[in-house]
Amino acid sequence: MIQNDLQQIEYKIEQAIQGSKLSADHVTLIAVTKQLSVDQTKVVVEAGLKHLGENRPEGLLPKQAEIGSSVSWHFIGSLQTRKVKDLINTIDYLHSLDRMSLADEIQKRAQQPVRCFIQVNVSGESSKHGLADTELSNFIQQIASYDKILPIGLMTMAPADASEEDIRKQFKRLRELRDEMNQTGHLKQPMTELSMGMSGDYEIAIEEGATFVRIGTALVGSIKE
Numbered sequence: 496m497i498q499n500d501l502q503q504i505e506y507k508i509e510q511a512i513q514g515s516k517l518s519a520d521h522v523t524l525i526a527v528t529k530q531l532s533v534d535q536t537k538v539v540v541e542a543g544l545k546h547l548g549e550n551r552p553e554g555l556l557p558k559q560a561e562i563g564s565s566v567s568w569h570f571i572g573s574l575q576t577r578k579v580k581d582l583i584n585t586i587d588y589l590h591s592l593d594r595m596s597l598a599d600e601i602q603k604r605a606q607q608p609v610r611c612f613i614q615v616n617v618s619g620e621s622s623k624h625g626l627a628d629t630e631l632s633n634f635i636q637q638i639a640s641y642d643k644i645l646p647i648g649l650m651t652m653a654p655a656d657a658s659e660e661d662i663r664k665q666f667k668r669l670r671e672l673r674d675e676m677n678q679t680g681h682l683k684q685p686m687t688e689l690s691m692g693m694s695g696d697y698e699i700a701i702e703e704g705a706t707f708v709r710i711g712t713a714l715v716g717s718i719k720e
């Protein structure tokens with residue numbers, strides 16, 4: 496039952512917040528509904544979730560057409576430049592800003608400033624999207640004049656097969672990078688957010704300072720059964 500899973504996850508989030516000095520006071524839970532149909536996604540909304548995450552425009556748009564703006568819409572997948580125009584004016588958050596060509600297209604197509612997380616490939620795995628940590632400062636400097644991009648924080652995905660120790664190191668590194676970037680002078684407003692943590696590692700992420708966790712399987716997996 497989603498109600499049970501939700502209760503348990505909310506409890507664990509609270510425990511992780513209480514258990515760490517580095518944690519944020521409040522963590523936003525994003526229900527990742529990419530595996531669900533439109534009707535199954537309505538069950539998630541009825542359970543009380545206020546933030547939904549999707550990783551493809553073809554997944555997000557039909558659900559949004561049905562469910563509307565009673566919830567916040569997070570785009571968490573890699574975004575193709577040619578699809579920006581379909582999506583950018585309907586989402587509330589973009590978690591995957593990872594290249595200048597994408598920033599250019601957002602600047603051209605967005606009617607309002609878009610809250611963006613810059614995706615960082617902390618692990619350095621070649622299969623992962625995201626900027627290298629060494630590219631980050633330069634990227635932030637380049638987008639500083641883009642009034643349609645509001646960089647609110649950093650996002651990363653830890654490798655599924657990494658050890659707990661490695662995962663913790665990567666989340667810690669993302670927090671440090673955010674704090675370093677806030678010292679560069681390139682940002683009009685400091686970045687306050689960290690989007691990190693999924694079904695298998697959200698408690699570690701919160702202990703290391705996550706402010707948004709993106710949870711699919713552990714939260715909504717039962718709806719598919």
Ligand SMILES: *Cc1c(COP(=O)(O)O)cnc(C)c1O
Pocket residue numbers: 527529550571572652693694695709710711712713
């Ligand atoms: C699918 C997905 C998630 C959720 O993954 P689970 O392991 O099912 O919780 C989180 N973030 C991104 C970017 C995803 O694509």
